[in-house]
Amino acid sequence: MEDLAIGTRVKHPVYGEGIVSRSHLTIYEIFFERGGKMELTKYNADLDIISAPEEKPRTGLTLAEVEKAMTYVLDKYQGLTYAVKMADKWKDGTLEMKPANPELQSKEVPMETFFHKIVMLRDRLRVLEQNINSHPKLDDDDKVQLQQYITRAYGSLTTFNILFAEKDDYFKGQSK
Incomplete structure (x- = not known):
């Protein structure tokens, strides 16, 4: 049957x-x-x-519905990130910023706080990069042009690679 x-x-x-x-x-x-x-x-x-009914009732989600739900969750929670480790030599350290004018007060920031902000910046650049690459209204030339700005931003941030424990987490600029 x-x-x-x-x-x-x-x-x-x-x-x-x-x-x-x-x-x-x-x-x-x-x-x-x-x-x-x-x-x-x-x-x-x-x-x-x-x-029999003309059409069987749906019992599951379509691929488009799953994709829409995942996009919503990733956007809401700013992507799925993993724990990025700071190099041990910087733990419990402080970043001190001194102005050239001695009459102005300097600023100290715990290295963990500064490192966390650098990692957040990197993750947000990655989300922006994914959004550009998957954007339905941008043509390939526009995507390439916007991607170049992101690559240059990564290149500008390579100075902070010394903070990372693992080389896989480094910022990577344009390779020549």
């Missing part, structure tokens, strides 16, 4: 006419005019199909 869709009208010699309300792995849940809700095996030879 073929797999019956929800909404299929069937006839049973004992229970009369019914409508399939659920389809499980091996059974159908059917509401009959005589007998009410019954569960019958999918291999029941006593069921005759009276009419």
